[in-house]
Amino acid sequence: MPSDLKEGRIVVVGASLAGLRAAEALREEGFTGELTVVGDEPHAPYDRPPLSKQVLLGQATAYTTELPLRRDPDAEWRFGVRATGVDLLAKQVLLEDGESLPYDRLLIATGTRARPWPDPDEAALDGVFTLRTREDGAGLAERLAAGPERVLVIGGGFTGSEIASACREMGLQVTVAERGPAPLVGALGATLSKLAAVMQRNHGVDLRTGVTVTALTGNGAFTGAELSDGSRVHADVCVVALGALRNVEWLADSGLAAGPRGIACDAGCRAFTMYGIVTDDIFVAGDVSRFPHPLFGYQMLSLEHWGNAVEQAEVAAHNMVSPGALQRPHLSIPTFWSTQFGLNIKSVGVPTYSDHIVIAQGSLEARRLAMVYGYQGRVTAAVTVDMAKSLDYYRHLIETAAPFPPPPGAADRAIAADITIPSAVPDPSGLSHGPTVALTGHLPDRRLTVV
Amino acid sequence: MRTVVDLTRCQGYAQCVFHAPEVFALHGEEGLLYATAVPDDQVARVREAAAACPVQAILLGEEVTSRAL
Structure with a gap:
């Protein structure tokens, strides 16, 4: 195994959840080289979900949501500096202050911003x-x-x-x-x-x-x-x-497959160029990425999920310091949560990748239920309302591409569990809000003109 | 000290609410809200809460400090 992957110079662009967890994971994976993390916000990495909950309710302040470190990543932090481009040939990240940062491997985790x-x-x-x-x-x-x-x-x-x-x-x-x-x-x-x-x-x-x-x-x-x-x-x-816009404009001239729906990468988090060729020194993680998932027809997924930022960052970090045969795929099942109006809503899988649903446990009237989503006879997602403990069971059904409607599995199985109804997921272009899980198809983002 | 709960993992067992009620609170039946900044006199209780969490969803630690700037 070549040892030089554990050495050299790694630059991470993006200093939020994915950038921080990747930096930590790089050290856990044994990286001993120089590590620089660049972020355009003038702050240490902080957590965003509390901003729409605890912070508005006055139970926390916006300036005390920094993310706790799992370990000190011994990185050079460059906060308040925007990256303006990347030169794939010279292997340099260009910064707005005119400086360029050379890299051996680069992780892009620039996330999204509010539309x-x-x-x-x-x-x-x-x-x-x-x-x-x-x-x-x-x-x-x-x-x-x-x-x-x-x-x-x-x-x-x-x-x-x-x-x-x-x-x-x-x-x-x-x-x-x-x-x-x-x-x-x-x-x-x-x-x-x-x-x-x-x-x-x-x-x-x-x-x-x-x-x-x-x-x-x-x-x-x-x-x-x-x-x-x-x-x-x-x-x-x-x-x-x-909804959100992906922070990809700084890559417009880079030659990477970066577009409005994110930066296309493979299941190993390696970025594609605009020619559809996978790079071996540029990786992508978090909200800005777009990656194929075998459980959802190999369509490219764009996720705006806290858990995905963490898990994809860890896979990217592992693959950045591991030779090809030891690299891992990012195959985790999308998961998210929302707390609103006294209800705890949790989702696993891709609810928009569905044609029918059943209410497998609980009921709408009880405001407590587990809804299972299916696509062409397979379970593809589940959403629970105040039933989070059931979610792991449905995650297993999704991972194993179990038949839909799902067979009896719960003692409190609802009568509605046998009544399939259309999932009726609308075209997102007709909505004010975007889905936080977006199926973005199979195609590269930019149409090429071959000259 | 700062704390963050991985609410992807959290299943609402609420053990943290018993161990550190000044930091963790249920919102509705199983939604969890928490104070992100942990006061010094609550650090020991949050450590207990993190140890007691059945799904190990609670992380307590220092933030990236200004010395790193």
Whole structure:
């Protein structure tokens, strides 16, 4: 086994969850060379999920969510510095301050950012927020704590729904505007989205579906919004929760297969060039990656999941210091969670890769259930509501491509477990929110012109 | 000290809530919310909570400090 893979110089671009866990894992895997981690935010790696929950509720502050270290990665940290390009031939990362960092192996973990409101002047109104960074979280928490008359949340995805939940818990009036037929429909399909809509309305949310927000109004400060149905919402705070954009623009001239849906890589986290050729010195992990998964038709997946950032970073780190025959595939099953309106929603697999569902345990009426998703007669996903302990069982069914509908496995099997209904996952282009698991097809991102 | 819970693993056994109620709290039946910054006088309790967690989802540690800048 060549020992030089444990030595040399590794640069990690991206200093959030995936970048940090990769840096730690590189040392655990025995890497003894020089390690540099570059991040455009002027902060040590911090955790983002609390920003839409504990931070808004005042149970934590936005400036105390740094991620605890598992071990000191003995890295040179370059916070507050943006990478502007990569030169594959010279093997250098270019930084905005003009410096270039040479590397033997590079890990790209630049993640995503909040999709901004499309009109920059309206987005600049005082009281209009997105929620992705700790500055976003601190600003929004301060504004909510001051007790606004009404909060408008644009987008009924997970982030928008969690914000609306926090607002109601604080006793604030909140309106949610969603272009699709219901909240969470892009990620969970029609049946669970109806439960999500009922939960929002029961908790006092003014939920408007099938509408788009056409304009944000105000003279310096946000005062309200106009909707496509002709109505108007008066509010003094607006949160734009329209999903995420992948941070790939800095790679536009790099020759890597980087596009709006992420950077394409193989199951070993090795980046593809735009010619579809796999590199052996550039790796990708976390939200910015796009990778094939055999359990989901080898389609390329883009995941915006905390757990995926950790697991993919660990696989990437292992493969960066291991010769080919010892490299591992990233085959873990996508998993995520959301806490909103007093419910704990957890998902395993890819719910959007489905044609039918059954409610295998519990019921909608009980607000406690396990829903199983199938595609062409195989189990591909499961979502639990306040039934997290059941999730591992369904994960096993997904891993083994078990038949759908699933055979009896639980003592509290519902009668509905034998009644399959269409999963009715809509085309995401018709929604305000994006699914946090996106099937991005088989094709490279850029069409080539052969000259 | 900072703590983070891997909520992908968490199954709502709530052992942490018994060991360190000032840091961990259930939100609804099984959703977990926690204080990310652990006060010095709670560190020992959070260590107990991390040890007691049936799915080993709790991580306690130092953050990347400014000396590394």
